[in-house]
Amino acid sequence: MQDGEVLIPVNLPTEIQLRTRNIYDNKNMEGYECILMVDDEAQTVKATRQSTNSVACTLAKYTYKEPHQEMKVSLTVKWNHGNFIVDDIHEYTVTLYDCSINRRDxxxxxxxxxxxxxxxxxxxxxxxxxxxxxxxxxxxxPHGTSNKCDFPTITDVFPISGPYEGRTQIIIMGTDLGKRTSDMRSVTVANTPCALQNERYEVSKRFECITGVSLPDESGAIVVQVQANHGAIQTATYRKQFIYRDPDVLDFTPKIGPKSGGTMVTIIGQYVNAGRNIKAYFGASSCHIDRTESVVNETHLLCTTTMTNATNSAKLSIYFDGAERLAPDYKTFVFTNDPEVSSFYPMTSMISGGRAINVTGQYFTSIQRPKMFVNAGKLFVSLSTVSTFVRLTYLQETNFLTKLKKRK
Structure with a gap:
């Protein structure tokens, strides 16, 4: 029978007291054991009958492998040296816990x-x-101590620059950054207040804040003030400075692509990596920026066009944490109809390759990386399929020439 939660710290010898019924003092009911199922393995210790209503698992250390702060495990009592199980319709459980896991400061x-x-x-x-x-x-x-923890430290910040209009949501990581959101007394970024996002706070190690409006090229320290256990204010300053930028879009290439999307566009400018949330559009069609995959720096930004229904010229606009920047009006991107193949010649080749094929159609110059392959006698033109059998040698709007490679 279980009255409440049973908490057992790992690696500390602990005796577990169990409330039972009808455990009689009988020579035929000896050899008690407690079995805890931990990590799908049985941890078995001896047990003693203390009375009809009590059994004690003898002093023992328990542990587990999984990196969890707490682990609930089942406890079973057997007698006659493991041959019989003491009935337990309530399924007795024990919570093992490790104070050190994921509590690094x-x-x-x-x-x-x-x-x-x-x-x-x-x-x-x-x-x-x-x-x-x-x-x-x-x-x-213990909890509630008036002793002060270590001074807070800032180990990493992203991003380290943003538009001077503000609204950049900064991630700040470190140690001893408070025990709760109310401990975070102030955050300033280059002498400008940064509004704490309470829902993004993770105890001691991470929080997010949104920058305010500043001036172009204004730079300064990231300073965090935290209330310590004893009530005093402790300060952490990041080793790098944050810079408020005025991004400028100067050019982009290429300036043509199929309306089905997939064209990778290189955007050229100044401070085009400013901010955390950067979005690009050609007209109303988004151009996807993936900062984890693409090369993004102060002067270059890569985006991939998405599908659009229109075939027209579109202006480039980029939003740096909501701050809009436009490419020069005379620089536009043209969405064309998707390429179409109308014919190709010749239609046969020896398997050793080397045969030139002339392909005729429309809108071929809108393909950024043209590729072609032959499969089971059929010819395909693709924007993305890697060609293993065909090498393109000449390309124009309605015609290109290819040469078959030897098939492996």
Missing amino acids: CSECLSEISTRLPLNCGWCTGSRTCEVQNVCESEWW
Whole structure:
């Protein structure tokens, strides 16, 4: 029978007391054992009958492999040296926990958000780890201590620049950045207040804020003020400076592509990497920017056109965290009809390759990376399929020449 949650810290010898019924003092009912199923493996310890209504799992250390702060496991009692199971219709469970997992600093350890109070975790000052008191061999700080944790530190910031109009949502990461959002007293970016986004706060290690309006090329430190355990204000300053930029779009290439999309456009300008959320459009059609894949720096930005229904000229507009910038009016992108193949000649070739093929159709020059392949006697022109059998040697609007490679 289970009255409530049973909490057991790992690596600390613990005796588990179980409330039972009808455990009689009988020589035929000896050899009690407690079995905890942890990581699909049985951890077995001896147990003793203390009374008709009580069994104790003897003092033992428990552990688990998974990197979880807590792990709920089942506990079964057997007797006659494991031959019989004590009936348990309620499925007795035990919660094993490790204070040190994902609590890498004092603030994470002592926060009631990341560490619930019943666990009795605290900060061990000697080992600089989060532990239960009985494991700590030096001074130990519990929840609610007036002792101050280490000064906050900022380890990383993204992005490190943004448009001077503001509205850049900055990610700031570090250690000991408070135990709760109310500990975050102020954030300034180049002497401009940055509005904390409470819903984006992660105890001690990460938060986000939105920059305010500044001036072009204004730069300065990122400064965070945190209220410590004892009520005093502690300050962290990032090693790099944030710069407010005035992005400028000068040109882009190519300036033509099929309306089905897929054209990779290189955008040229100044400070075109400013901000976190950068969006590009040709007219009303988006041009997808993937900062994890593309080369993005102060002077170059890559985007890939998407499908549009229109075949017309479109102006380029880019939004840097909502701040709009336009390419010069005389520089436009032309969406053409998709390429069409009307005929090709000759229609046969030896398998060793080397045969030139003349392909006739429309809108071939709108293809950025033309490719062609032959499969089972059929010819295909593709915007993206890698050609393993055909090498393109000449391209114009209505005609191109190819040469077949030897088929492997």
